[in-house]
Amino acid sequence: MRLIAKRLLFVIMLMIFNIGMAQNSDPNIVIIYVDDLGYGDIGVNGAIGVKTPHVDALAKNGLNFTDAHSSSATCTPSRYSLLTGSYAFRNNAAILEGDAPLIIDPKQETLPSMLQKAGYKTGVVGKWHLGLGNGKINWNTRVSPGPKEVGFDYSFLIPATGDRTPCVYLENQEVVGLDLADPITVSYGTKIDSYPLGREHPEMLKMHTDPYHQGAIINGISRIGYMNGGKDALWIDEDIPFVLTDKANAFIEENKSDKFFLYFSLHDIHQPRVANIKFVESSTMGPRGDVIAQMDWCVGQITEQLKKANLLENTLIIFTSDNGPILDDGYLDYAIELLGKHKPAGPFKGAKYSIYEAGTRMPTIVHWPKEVKAGTTSSALLSQVDLFASLASLVGEKTKKGTAPDSKNLINTWLGKTQQGREFLLEEAYTFGLRKGKWKYIKPKNKAIPKWIEDKFVDPGFRKEVQLFNLEVDPSENNNVYKEHPEIVEIMEKEMAKIFKK
Ligand code: NG6
């Protein structure tokens, strides 16, 4: 009897120990989400005009992917898919103005709320661009719903983009440094009392712009949208990377004894591209290169902070971008003129907004010394939409039925344990692309394209005929072979119909 009791005690102790171990061994998770960074913009992928030693170090000590994709060629849709595991088209997610309502339903499970269930402290620092509130936003009180309501315990946000009003930070959904005697109003479309406008005061501008960015002038830069009030709360563009990095590091410091998930969503290298004086002329490409160097510095700061807290070994860092590179997105910063031999998209065709590969094929590095072999590469076909199900599996969470409908558990691929990626991969732009192995199918344009895109990019990716490319022999999508391979076109169209019907 005593022996049985002893054995039982031993088994119970073993179980307790195991549970403790399992909890302790869950990694911290940090997604470093860069804005508009192209496949070829980092050293390990062949960058010429700028050095990125900190990002390269992540690759050297981790796993670098050559065929990993954001789910869309623009920001809001990619972020929506990342956080919900659902394709953006299912919710008509498109680039949002700075006063748009939140596009994630607070009732639905999200990547951060799933991780909360698994015991993680969750935080978002940086660019949001998923909308806030329910309609008309009052910026002078707590803005809700927002990150908290969709699963982030902590938030420090740039509400939309650097080139859109309001130009203020929100911490836990309240404007930072707001003087209530100087309340904020914001408007898109309807003219309101506003800071001086770019279109009326070009002499006040640091950088000239296209006609779409000639609204409120703040810090010498004119933006999309009107804004009034909130003088004490205005951000200084040149300080944004430092402010965000400090907040991200503070989040790590505060949560170092818990498991945490940090979604560090850098504003760089989105426009307006104005580097801090510390980084001016740190590249040979002018402002666009300088803000890549600045972004690289931020990455170094985060890894340094994790190292200092003794957490680097067991932190899963996923470094990637929301959409492809863009040289001229409205502000005159000589990115085209100063490019030299640097290839922002690497060998791929297209750019931000484009359905060609460069629109969604992202620089993607996974770093987790405890689990991921250093200095490896993977050519597996992967989409960011899969991070939801993959991370759920990693932390042992089941997702509710109907949650993350497009997300596949490919955790072993993300960690380099297999090279087996997706069979099919959807790419969203102003039309749709579908990948299967070496094949890339492009559906003829099916959506109205905003006039400014039509004006600026005569991208044949938007044309009306079917396109099919064999990326193995034609990685830059120059030779349309759809007539030679009707059988592949058929497979692709069938699969696409299935995705749309789901
Ligand atoms: C576009 C802006 C562009 C950029 C983009 C969002 C115009 C003409 N252009 O609407 O400047 O802000 O939105 O970029 O309005 S993204 O990376 O957040 O998708």
Ligand code: CA
């Ligand atoms: Ca972007």
